[in-house]
Amino acid sequence: MRIRKSVEELDPYVPGEQPKDRSVIKLNTNENPYLPSPLVKKALESFDPEFLRKYPDPVFTELRARIAEIHGTVPERVFIGNGSDEVLSLACRAFVENDEAIGSFDPSYSLYKTLAAIRAVSFVPSPLAPGFAWSDPVVKGADGKDVALFLLTNPNAPTSVQYPKENIAEFASRFRGVVLVDEAYGDFAPYSCADLAAAPDNRNLIVMRTLSKSFSLAGLRFGYCIGPADLVEALYKVKDSYNVDAVAQAVALAALYDLQWMRGNAAKICRTRDDFAAKLRARGWDVPKSSSNFVFARPPARPGVDAHERARAIFEQLKGRHIYVRYFRGPETGDRLRVTIGTDSDMESLLCALDEIEPARA
Numbered sequence: 001m002r003i004r005k006s007v008e009e010l011d012p013y014v015p016g017e018q019p020k021d022r023s024v025i026k027l028n029t030n031e032n033p034y035l036p037s038p039l040v041k042k043a044l045e046s047f048d049p050e051f052l053r054k055y056p057d058p059v060f061t062e063l064r065a066r067i068a069e070i071h072g073t074v075p076e077r078v079f080i081g082n083g084s085d086e087v088l089s090l091a092c093r094a095f096v097e098n099d100e101a102i103g104s105f106d107p108s109y110s111l112y113k114t115l116a117a118i119r120a121v122s123f124v125p126s127p128l129a130p131g132f133a134w135s136d137p138v139v140k141g142a143d144g145k146d147v148a149l150f151l152l153t154n155p156n157a158p159t160s161v162q163y164p165k166e167n168i169a170e171f172a173s174r175f176r177g178v179v180l181v182d183e184a185y186g187d188f189a190p191y192s193c194a195d196l197a198a199a200p201d202n203r204n205l206i207v208m209r210t211l212s213k214s215f216s217l218a219g220l221r222f223g224y225c226i227g228p229a230d231l232v233e234a235l236y237k238v239k240d241s242y243n244v245d246a247v248a249q250a251v252a253l254a255a256l257y258d259l260q261w262m263r264g265n266a267a268k269i270c271r272t273r274d275d276f277a278a279k280l281r282a283r284g285w286d287v288p289k290s291s292s293n294f295v296f297a298r299p300p301a302r303p304g305v306d307a308h309e310r311a312r313a314i315f316e317q318l319k320g321r322h323i324y325v326r327y328f329r330g331p332e333t334g335d336r337l338r339v340t341i342g343t344d345s346d347m348e349s350l351l352c353a354l355d356e357i358e359p360a361r362a
């Protein structure tokens, strides 16, 4: 028995904790605190087990028509995956030769680097400008490998910052590879690149979406992307035949017919976010303007205390109080906490806990 070297040496992606204790205030994995649409419950209750006897639709006829309608495009330009993580994995399979590289900003979604390692291709990180702002992506690795696929989270995670659309369009127009704009948090942001992906003259830009965040369906596993028809066709060629099960298809379709519900929840979350960010800033925290359902916040400095140790200590103390947020080690991320936006009451509990941990200084 033999395990591939790249897998043996793999630093696997570490998802946020999923505690069994339901009393925990869970602000660590960017889930939605509100229930999915009532149409979802109805779809689950009325699902006929007869449909489980047969395989599900492998080409998602109804779903692609609905998603195309939402984005003003055609079904040939829509691909559907088992969560957007699957779409990412398939893009790495379809668009990158063995002697090419995968690129992304640093920091960004840490799964990207792991996906490159699984494919055993180079990963090229691109540094950001101060304030986690846009900087021209690096498209060649130090080893001379060309980046064939640039994975561009927008708004970025864990920074929460959204890059200007013009920068993305300009980059894509001169990039020889594929640009995949990961809009996992797009419904919490002021703008989207979906229209760029749907444009008839687009040759290399894909926009990816998930139902996990704004639609409150992380447990379902459903993501999709839109882009040029030839790239979409390539993704269909490399996917498993039945990558999204019949229940997920029925439930996703119901959710996609209730955009109003999703938008209402997203608007509530944005209001809570802006209020929470203002309260953290009033306590001296540095909070970049968020276009997501989370903030990436740095506690105020304390003389003689290392900023990374300080953020880590607050993370642990919150956990001790059954409030879970996320901490990412690393030079660019280790002095901050990523806090998912929950209900108003969740955020008040968090602020109370912070005030207990750190009573206001005279």
Ligand SMILES: Cc1ncc(COP(=O)(O)O)c(C=O)c1O
Pocket: 029, 030, 082, 083, 084, 085, 086, 109, 153, 157, 182, 184, 209, 210, 211, 212, 218, 221, 222, 223
């Ligand atoms: C930037 C980004 N992309 C993709 C995903 C994965 O989403 P999904 O649940 O659709 O696999 C996440 C999940 O946290 C994410 O943060």
